[in-house]
Amino acid sequence: MSREVTLLAMGPSRVECPHDTELWATMYMYQYDYHIDKLFCTHNWNEYNVAEVKAAQKRLGFKLMASTMHPELDIELIPIEDILREFGTRYYVDMVGIMLAYAVFLRYDRIKIYGCDCMTNTFYANEKAPTEFWVGVARGRGIEVQIASSSALCKLPEQAKGCFNVVYGLAEEPPINAFRRYPETAGV
Amino acid sequence: MREIIFLGRGPTRVDCPYDKEVWTVSYSWEFTKHIFDKVFTVHALKEEDNAYLKKLSQAGCEIIATETSPDYPVTIYPFERILKRFGVKLFSDLVCYMMAYAIEVEKVDKIWWYGIDCLGYATYAMERGGMEFWAGVARGAGIEVINTHDSANLKPKNGMYGDWGDRKAAVAELFKKHKNVVEYTQVRNDIFTMTNNGQADMVDTSKFPDPVARA
Secondary structure, three states: OOOEEEEEOOOHHHHHOOOOOEEEEEHHHHHHOOOOOEEEEOOOHHHOOHHHHHHHHHHHOOEEEEOOOOOOOOEEEOOHHHHHHHHOOOOOOOHHHHHHHHHHHOOOOEEEEEOOOOOOHHHHHHHHHHHHHHHHHHHHOOOEEEEOOOOOOOOOOHHHHOOOOOOOOOOOOOHHHHHHHOHHHOOO | OOEEEEEOOOHHHHHOOOOOEEEEEOOHHHOOOOOOOEEEEOOOOOHHHHHHHHHHHHOOOEEEEOOOOOOOOEEEOOHHHHHHHHOOOOOOOHHHHHHHHHHHOOOOOEEEEEOOOOOOHHHHHHHHHHHHHHHHHHHHOOOEEEOOOOOOOOOOOOOOOOOOOOHHHHHHHHHHHOOOOOOOOOOOHHHHHHHOOOOOOOOOHHHOOOHHHHO
């Protein structure tokens, strides 16, 4: 049976999420009261209202995956040492990158990404490319990755090529409508 | 083990040792007379460039393009095969084509990037992600990609994300023990300032040493 996981972050495309698989979410997603299986946090606990996180965990029942422990919270540490050993790089620039690496590490067959949109210029420069690196790692291991249609992740900026997803250097679509022949994998 | 150099036109091309098979992008012949092993091109070329490609071809260079030429033999880029294997169309730059070709067609073991820098702000937005995506595909497939020190590709602005508390030291130690890891150093602050200021795409290459000065 295919193992699927959805990674959910705070960007606008989170509204596209079908909530039909195991769901991992970035930290503040607990505010939306979705069903969450794993909630990820790699920031210092001083940045959060720990009582609020504790109440959310009790209410929603998620497993809290974090970089460090906190005496008042039920936490499972993200096995970063194992992940680093597996991939041999410290190229983690945002939370979704770490979640992606962890999902690839756990050998899921399909990963869906919603709310990771990289829509601003700052994000383009800082986080879009690194996140795309991890999407690439997943693809390189044969894992299918599905990204929200309104996310900019793994798409070329409109101003760059005239329209989204136009392939560099080609005036037209590739020969014999090649993409249409592989619709099941054209989502990235 | 098969190792390939990918040569782009960015400033760090001056670091290229030309000590392995060299694949490059069109117009790299403007800065070196090296006889490349493969040239990739997807653009319509000027007459004089076609003449130079003909010379390279006669010297043994393979020209890989998306259409045939009456002037020299061309290996048509196997787009169908690439799409079938990877199912994505994230080709933001010629380097993406080269990466996909190296992974799927030539099945190389290690790729060294020189002159693949993404130092301009617009380039960051438009092209860097595609290149890094394909670097990721390579990594996932077990192929190492080694980049130059001064390239902005594959480097974070602020080091590894997250507060790992006292685990940080253990992580650093882990990297010392595993020699096979690819350690992407942090992008230089002066480079990042140049690239992230939104003022211009072109980077002042005078900040980089040129081949003559280095010699």
